[in-house]
C-alpha cells in the first residue's frame with residue numbers, strides 16, 4: 196500500500212472535475228440543512244438555559260470541504276441559520292469564524308476566493324480561514340469549536356486496512372470464486388479500519404469542541420436491508436472496470452492485486468455502536484437517506500456517471516497505475532454500451548447516506 200494515497204477529488208473546472216460532477220453530493224448537503232438549523236437553535240438555546248449569555252462568538256468548521264461550489268455549502272447553511280435565529284430572538288448575532296478543512300493537496304485557492312465573497316455578503320461578522328490537514332489528526336485548539344459539519348467525506352479511511360496490505364491479500368480478486376471466499380476477511384479488515392478511524396475522529400473532535408458543541412455529519416453507508424456477507428465495496432464498480440483492464444493485460448495484474456481504495460461504507464447499526472462505545476457524544480438524530488431522492492435518475496447517463504467516477508477516483512487510480520484513464524473510460528463505455536447495463540450495475544451496488552447529529556456530552 197502506498198502511504199498517503201491521493202484521496203483528494205479531481206481538481207480544476209474541467210469536464211471530469213469534482214467542481215462539475217458533484218451535484219449528487221450537493222443534494223445531500225441540502226438534505227442536511229434541517230439538522231444543521233436544529234443544531235444551531237439547540238446550541239444557542241442550551242447556552243441560555245444553562246445561565247450563559249447568547250453566544251458572542253461561534254467557530255464553525257467543515258471537514259473534508261473539497262473545492263468548487265460544495266465547499267461553502269454547509270458553512271453557508273450554518274451562517275444563515277445563525278442569522279435567522281438571531282433575527283427571530285432579536286439578538287445581536289455572534290461573531291462567526293468559518294474554517295474549512297481538507298487534505299493539503301486540495302485546491303484551496305478557489306475555496307479561499309469564494310470564502311472572501313461569502314465574508315462580504317453576510318450579516319453576522321464573519322472571519323474565515325482554511326485548515327489543511329487530515330481530520331484523523333488534531334486540527335483545532337482544545338475547546339474552541341461550536342459546530343462541526345462534514346458531508347460525504349468520512350467514508351474515506353486514513354489508510355487501507357493493514358491486515359490486507361501487510362499480508363498481500365487483494366481487496367478485489369479478479370477470480371470470482373476467490374473473491375467470494377475471501378470476502379469475509381476483506382470486509383472485516385475494512386470494517387475494523389473504519390472502527391479505528393471513526394473512533395479516533397470522535398475522540399479528536401471531542402477535545403476540540405466546547406461543552407455542548409455539536410456535529411452534523413453525513414457519509415456514504417450501506418442500506419440496513421443488506422446483510423454483511425452480501426456487501427462488497429463502495430468502489431466495486433471501479434474495481435470491476437479495473438479488473439477487466441487487468442484481465443485484458445492493459446494494466447499489470449500484480450499491480451491490480453496491490454490496489455486498495457481506503458473507502459468503507461458502514462451500516463447505521465455499526466455507526467451507532469461506534470458512537471456509543473466511544474462515549475463522548477450523544478446521538479440527537481440519525482437517519483438513513485436515499486441519495487437519489489430529489490435526483491432525476493434519467494439525468495445519469497453512462498458518460499455522466501463516468502465523469503462522476505473520474506471526479507472522485509481519478510487521482511488515486513493515476514497515482515497507482517499511471518496514465519490509464521483513457522483506457523479506463525473506453526472499458527467503462529464498452530461495459531455500459533448495452534442499454535440499461537449501467538443502471539443494472541448501479542442497482543446491484545446500492546448505497547445510502549447516513550446522516551447523524553451529535554452533541555458533545
Ligand SMILES: C[S@@+](CC[C@H](N)C(=O)[O-])C[C@H]1O[C@@H](n2cnc3c(N)ncnc32)[C@H](O)[C@@H]1O
Pocket residue numbers: 202203204217220221224258259260261262265266296297298301328329330331345346347348351352353507
Ligand atoms: C466526496 S468529497 C466531499 C466534499 C464535500 N464535502 C461535498 O459534500 O461535496 C470528500 C472530500 O474528503 C476529503 N478527505 C478525505 N479524507 C480526508 C481526511 N482524512 N482529512 C480531510 N479531508 C479528507 C477529500 O479530499 C475530499 O475533498
